[in-house]
Amino acid sequence: MMIQRTLLLALTAICLTGFANLLHAEETKRPNILFAFADDWGKQASIYGELEPGGINDVVKTPNFDALAKRGVLFKNAFVNAPSCTPCRSSLLSGQYFWRTGRGAILQGAVWDPAIPSYPLLLKDSGYHIGETYKVWSPGTPVDAPYGGGKFAYEKSGGAFNQFSQRATALISKGKSADEAKEELYQQVRGNFASFLNDREDGQPFCYWFGPTNVHRKWIAGSGKQLWGINPDDLKGKMPEFLPDVPVVRQDLADYLGEIQAFDTALGILIEQLKEAGELDNTLIVVSGDHGPPGFPQGKCNLYDFGTHVSLAVAGPGVSGGRVVDDFTILPDLAPTFLEAGGQKIPAVMTAKSLWPVLKSDQAGLVDPTRTAAFTGRERHVEMAREGHLPYPMRGIQTAEYQLIINFEPDRWPMGAPYNLSGDNPPTLDELVNKTFVTFPDDDAGPTKAFMVMHRTDPEVKPIFDRCFGKRSAVELYDLKNDPDQMINIADDPKYEKVKEELTARLMEELKTSGDPRLVDNGKFFETPPLAGPLTGDGPKPNRKR
Numbered sequence: 001m002m003i004q005r006t007l008l009l010a011l012t013a014i015c016l017t018g019f020a021n022l023l024h025a026e027e028t029k030r031p032n033i034l035f036a037f038a039d040d041w042g043k044q045a046s047i048y049g050e051l052e053p054g055g056i057n058d059v060v061k062t063p064n065f066d067a068l069a070k071r072g073v074l075f076k077n078a079f080v081n082a083p084s085c086t087p088c089r090s091s092l093l094s095g096q097y098f099w100r101t102g103r104g105a106i107l108q109g110a111v112w113d114p115a116i117p118s119y120p121l122l123l124k125d126s127g128y129h130i131g132e133t134y135k136v137w138s139p140g141t142p143v144d145a146p147y148g149g150g151k152f153a154y155e156k157s158g159g160a161f162n163q164f165s166q167r168a169t170a171l172i173s174k175g176k177s178a179d180e181a182k183e184e185l186y187q188q189v190r191g192n193f194a195s196f197l198n199d200r201e202d203g204q205p206f207c208y209w210f211g212p213t214n215v216h217r218k219w220i221a222g223s224g225k226q227l228w229g230i231n232p233d234d235l236k237g238k239m240p241e242f243l244p245d246v247p248v249v250r251q252d253l254a255d256y257l258g259e260i261q262a263f264d265t266a267l268g269i270l271i272e273q274l275k276e277a278g279e280l281d282n283t284l285i286v287v288s289g290d291h292g293p294p295g296f297p298q299g300k301c302n303l304y305d306f307g308t309h310v311s312l313a314v315a316g317p318g319v320s321g322g323r324v325v326d327d328f329t330i331l332p333d334l335a336p337t338f339l340e341a342g343g344q345k346i347p348a349v350m351t352a353k354s355l356w357p358v359l360k361s362d363q364a365g366l367v368d369p370t371r372t373a374a375f376t377g378r379e380r381h382v383e384m385a386r387e388g389h390l391p392y393p394m395r396g397i398q399t400a401e402y403q404l405i406i407n408f409e410p411d412r413w414p415m416g417a418p419y420n421l422s423g424d425n426p427p428t429l430d431e432l433v434n435k436t437f438v439t440f441p442d443d444d445a446g447p448t449k450a451f452m453v454m455h456r457t458d459p460e461v462k463p464i465f466d467r468c469f470g471k472r473s474a475v476e477l478y479d480l481k482n483d484p485d486q487m488i489n490i491a492d493d494p495k496y497e498k499v500k501e502e503l504t505a506r507l508m509e510e511l512k513t514s515g516d517p518r519l520v521d522n523g524k525f526f527e528t529p530p531l532a533g534p535l536t537g538d539g540p541k542p543n544r545k546r
Helices: 002-028 046-051 063-071 085-094 119-125 159-173 178-198 225-229 247-276 331-341 356-360 429-434 445-453 462-469 496-514 520-529
Strands: 032-038 073-079 129-134 204-211 283-289 314-315 323-330 374-378 394-400 402-407 475-480
Touching: 032 247, 032 331, 046 063, 046 073, 063 073, 063 247, 063 283, 063 314, 073 374, 085 119, 085 159, 085 323, 085 331, 119 129, 119 204, 119 331, 129 178, 159 225, 159 247, 178 225, 178 247, 204 247, 225 247, 247 283, 283 331, 323 331, 323 356, 323 374, 331 356, 356 496, 374 496, 394 496, 402 496, 429 445, 445 462, 475 496
Parallel strands: 032 204, 032 283, 073 323, 129 204
Antiparallel strands: 073 314, 283 314, 374 394, 394 402, 402 475
């Protein structure tokens, strides 16, 4: 009897130990990572319209992003470090401020330094199956260098989704219905992701980057209504102060929102594929965009809210969901977050801060009391945007109440020089709609830019035009509570002198601590070749998509 009892206790102990080991294995199982990153997508999603009604987010519909955000964590204060494609992506992939990434800190002329660690390659070295579809790090040389230089691309099913409205409209003109045309493009998204999933080993964790460029200009005029049923007139009265509330601009914005809805549909497809593969519960899903809308005042290439504030939602294993948080974050924070999720050591060189403490918390509102500001900036975007091939250097700090911007060279044109506007042959309407480099080259060509330039002397347009395209003060300060559209610069108002001093000191301390070359020797690093001056042979060409 004693022997039987002893044997039973021993077997029980073995079983309990095995069960405990199984639980530990489940707890330590490394999650998959799906990162959906839309080119030129700012903070435009219907869930933000629910939180802050009365603006353009009342019109856009993003059901898949919304559902993910409600299941996980929605960030109200997510910002890019730089509102320009390549430097934004340099900072995100490296987990560092863009000004620390060498020639990765500019757009045209960017060259990647392989000595800079990037989170995808670190995850690969740790055993992750990595892959990417469409745009990762571009324009730059080598293309997509921080993600393996194209070695891990999965695009054989096609890339027509990147020109969504163009391709769908063409298919409709050949007799397909709108739903049939869109479905043909969705099949490419499915095929590329399926190829990636099928290419991994059994049980191998994966890290996938989905980076379509359809939200980047240009789009087919009227496609927002034709393909998505977005009525431009529904935007009437909801436009921010810096956008002329006129039919051509409303239609242009509706078309932009349509491309966002196409991206959102693709996101839903990827999530459905994860379900079918039995991987949804073990996949960390992160969704965002690389800066604000292109070719609109205060958007892309600007440090204003419309240019740097982006959508961000995170859901998956380890994330305490059902929360909206107010914590300020910049997208470089995602690199150490992904590494921590994958159980990897975060390199000391990464200046960004992992979001895991915020994601694991069960609190809403401000979770981490130190996350009260975002730091942003830009240097050169288009190489020939202004005389001497020089940058337009800016740095900014944004808090819940204020934004302060320093324009280091206020005598330069922020959106590029007004080429051809004072001559006998000014740009035509068609050129302004389709050719970015014809004038103000740091602002993408499109109907809104064309309207602004063609009507720049009209009394109702001139103030907005001067603000968007004209030269700016050395210091800008905005009261975000009373002036959410950032139209009134209060930097010289004595009532805000203390605020300006405090924010300036905080910004400059962050720049100094992080080793920003802009503060060294009058910014010589950014003001001389190869960071300035004509493009050299090792940089991308001017006609590359920006």
